[in-house]
Amino acid sequence: GQQVQQSPTSLVLQEGENAELQCNFSTSLNSMQWFYQRPGGSLISVFYNPSGTKQSGRLTSTTVIKERRSSLHISSSQITDSGTYLCAINYNVLYFGSGTKLTVEP
């Protein structure tokens, strides 16, 4: 499969702090998506981001295809942001990274 590396593996924040999650991939691709996985397991699509910068509320995704990287920025983190964030690259089918487990503490 295609190589997708995410960093950091885990991250602990105090409520209100910002987070920067990274995703690097080893091949050119069609597009990529960021997902949030709830503790129960279900996946929620956070961003579908072929390239450039997208913002939704406190979340911002920046993808630079040429440099084979994408980042997810979470500003003013909240306890409810806790969970696992996964990036996936689309190379005719989605290939997932191993995720970043985010814990936001009060």
Place this chain on the structure above:
Amino acid sequence: GALVYQYPRRTICKSGTSMRMECQAVGFQATSVAWYRQSPQKTFELIALSTVNSAIKYEQNFTQEKFPISHPNLSFSSMTVLNAYLEDRGLYLCGVGTGGTEVFFGKGTRLTVV
């Protein structure tokens, strides 16, 4: 909007038995369905990709003999885990493509093998 339903949400099967799970797209037509497994402490492994009018393509370490998939129409796919053992436990997700590149997921079927 695009909705993907998976059934059952949870299931328990005895070691050596088989279990079938379903994936239903609602509100759109699925041109491709990919099945994934997330084992405990692991990331998502791609099992197979099923594209309408094409042969189902299985990833390395997964076979049709173990994970037969049916994709009879544009809105439905099913996968069976045959002869399930402990290493088959985990969360099985289907990801549905519409011909564009965004993929929509169901909530998964969690398989426990006892």
